[in-house]
Amino acid sequence: MRLLNNVAIFITLAVAYNLINGVCGQLHLGPNAFITLGAYTAALLTMTPAEKTLNFLVTPLYWPLSQATLPFPAALLAGGLVAVAFALLTGFPVFRVRGDYLAIVTLGFGEVVRVLANNLQGVTNGPLGLKGLYPYTNLWWSWGVAVAATAVVAALVNSSYGRALNAIREDETAAKAMGINTFRHLLGAYLLSAFFFGVGGGLLAHLITTISPSLFTFFLTFNLLIIIVVGGLGSTTGAILAAAGFTLAGEWLRIVEEPTAIFGFTIPGIPGMRMVILSLALLLVIIFCRRGLMGRREFSWAGLGRLLRGGLPGSVPGAGRP
Amino acid sequence: MALLHTENLDMRFGGLSALEDLNLAVPAGGLYGLIGPNGAGKTTVFNLISGFLKPTGGRIVWDGEDVTGEPPHRLTDWGIARTFQNIRLFSDLSVLDNVLVGFHCRSHATWGEAVLRLPRYRREELDRRSRGLALLEEVGLAEAADQPAGKLPYGHQRRLEIARALATEPRCLLLDEPAAGLNPQETGDLISFIRGIQERYNLTILVIEHNLRLVMGLCQHLTVLDHGLTIAAGPPADIRKHPEVIRAYLGE
Numbered sequence: 060m061r062l063l064n065n066v067a068i069f070i071t072l073a074v075a076y077n078l079i080n081g082v083c084g085q086l087h088l089g090p091n092a093f094i095t096l097g098a099y100t101a102a103l104l105t106m107t108p109a110e111k112t113l114n115f116l117v118t119p120l121y122w123p124l125s126q127a128t129l130p131f132p133a134a135l136l137a138g139g140l141v142a143v144a145f146a147l148l149t150g151f152p153v154f155r156v157r158g159d160y161l162a163i164v165t166l167g168f169g170e171v172v173r174v175l176a177n178n179l180q181g182v183t184n185g186p187l188g189l190k191g192l193y194p195y196t197n198l199w200w201s202w203g204v205a206v207a208a209t210a211v212v213a214a215l216v217n218s219s220y221g222r223a224l225n226a227i228r229e230d231e232t233a234a235k236a237m238g239i240n241t242f243r244h245l246l247g248a249y250l251l252s253a254f255f256f257g258v259g260g261g262l263l264a265h266l267i268t269t270i271s272p273s274l275f276t277f278f279l280t281f282n283l284l285i286i287i288v289v290g291g292l293g294s295t296t297g298a299i300l301a302a303a304g305f306t307l308a309g310e311w312l313r314i315v316e317e318p319t320a321i322f323g324f325t326i327p328g329i330p331g332m333r334m335v336i337l338s339l340a341l342l343l344v345i346i347f348c349r350r351g352l353m354g355r356r357e358f359s360w361a362g363l364g365r366l367l368r369g370g371l372p373g374s375v376p377g378a379g380r381p
Numbered sequence: 382m383a384l385l386h387t388e389n390l391d392m393r394f395g396g397l398s399a400l401e402d403l404n405l406a407v408p409a410g411g412l413y414g415l416i417g418p419n420g421a422g423k424t425t426v427f428n429l430i431s432g433f434l435k436p437t438g439g440r441i442v443w444d445g446e447d448v449t450g451e452p453p454h455r456l457t458d459w460g461i462a463r464t465f466q467n468i469r470l471f472s473d474l475s476v477l478d479n480v481l482v483g484f485h486c487r488s489h490a491t492w493g494e495a496v497l498r499l500p501r502y503r504r505e506e507l508d509r510r511s512r513g514l515a516l517l518e519e520v521g522l523a524e525a526a527d528q529p530a531g532k533l534p535y536g537h538q539r540r541l542e543i544a545r546a547l548a549t550e551p552r553c554l555l556l557d558e559p560a561a562g563l564n565p566q567e568t569g570d571l572i573s574f575i576r577g578i579q580e581r582y583n584l585t586i587l588v589i590e591h592n593l594r595l596v597m598g599l600c601q602h603l604t605v606l607d608h609g610l611t612i613a614a615g616p617p618a619d620i621r622k623h624p625e626v627i628r629a630y631l632g633e
Contacts, residue, residue, distance in 0.1 A: 233469035238454045238487075
């Protein structure tokens with residue numbers, strides 16, 4: 060159950076991340092910041108005042124937050140909106156630069172949020188984190204959000220705006236010459252991805268019920284990056300497949316760490332073995348499909364039909380967008 | 382009244398003066414040429430007019446309005462489109478998508494309308510597609526519509542770049558060395574192609590070219606630049622005989 064919820068949340072995050080990183084081609088390294096904001100906002104809004112007093116032992120929570128309690132959906136929405144507000148604030152400096160510089164600026168914002176979460180004791184309870192959240196996240200919520208995020212992102216990517224975003228990735232100078240206000244388009248994609256990061260963060264918080272800043276380090280961003288690269292940068296289908304595969308593999312591979320008996324031989328469990336296997340799998344994917352599992356192709360029924368009729372391996376299974 | 386004119390346009394990069402005191406007056410309709418040896422500042426003129434560079438002095442006036450320092454996307458909105466010397470297609474996008482990107486700046490539907498596929502967006506998208514296909518038909522690329530643009534032969538890429546610029550519905554088209562890298566046969570085709578679109582769309586075309594034979598045959602008026610200075614301007618017949626021009630091209 061928890062695993063399936065996790066899969067759905069990672070699909071949401073990966074699809075949103077793929078929009079800005081794969082479709083727009085901007086190496087954004089700060090999703091952990093938006094996920095943190097969404098998680099904390101949603102968590103603080105669903106906790107009852109009594110729970111908050113129990114949690115905030117060192118420094119009491121500041122006033123309006125200490126009393127406010129919202130239903131779960133409203134708290135999720137608020138998490139998304141707070142992430143969007145932060146995106147709006149950071150978008151202006153972020154999109155003044157491109158390429159490696161953009162990566163560093165976004166990485167910086169990601170760290171800023173984590174450090175703030177660690178030190179703003181009166182809001183986040185610092186390194187102690189928030190404990191005992193009610194586990195509101197169920198399959199309905201996590202998969203509902205995943206489906207909604209996928210539908211919205213896919214609709215956007217397949218629209219005229221999506222074409223413009225693809226054009227910006229291909230050649231920003233030419234895109235400008237085509238009359239595309241590149242700043243506005245990138246900001247739009249950045250805000251939309253931030254919203255789903257925020258909502259995804261809220262879901263994550265209410266799934267694991269205990270959050271602390273150490274949960275949202277750059278490592279989280281890095282995992283998402285691996286997911287979208289393996290799936291194929293720019294492919295929503297790829298992001299979904301890879302998010303599911305990566306999350307499930309992380310769990311299922313736990314068996315290799317337990318002692319097993321094969322044909323009478325007892326193989327002792329080696330702790331950490333699952334990460335080795337996962338890394339090897341990633342390596343193989345990148346060596347054999349240099350552009351990820353899906354490249355930039357998308358799933359389509361027509362493509363599936365061709366594949367089942369025994370289309371050539373390597374032929375385009377997803378018609379539509381290249 | 383000139384459709385596009387520049388007044389004492391200056392561009393310097395640090396201590397280097399790339400362009401000095403340029404006074405162009407491009408009348409509406411017709412083909413206007415900008416020639417000069419390598420490094421004369423021709424592409425700088427295009428980058429200034431299309432907003433990719435901000436001039437260090439002087440003004441650019443488009444249709445009676447001062448547009449100096451406006452960003453490229455807004456100039457495209459106002460009807461100035463351009464191509465690039467080294468082709469800049471969206472290589473991974475299909476040929477049709479390249480042209481459709483050109484239509485995007487004329488769309489009115491918002492992000493929300495596009496995501497929800499509301500009627501206005503759907504109408505615009507259908508209209509874009511049919512016009513995009515018609516445009517490709519016209520430039521002879523209809524059969525390649527679904528191919529990635531980067532896979533087209535070189536001459537076709539040039540055509541596609543012009544088609545993509547046409548999709549932005551320009552009144553003035555800036556062509557930066559459209560014949561670069563084409564063989565004589567392709568160059569001949571290109572000349573009639575450019576003439577054709579000029580007449581059909583009633584365009585004003587400003588063209589940079591190295592190939593003197595091409596501009597002499599194509600343009601009604603030429604401006605010659607050398608080292609950032611305007612050394613001659615006039616109809617091709619006069620330019621051909623101009624002593625300064627001969628000196629710039631052939632040396633003393």
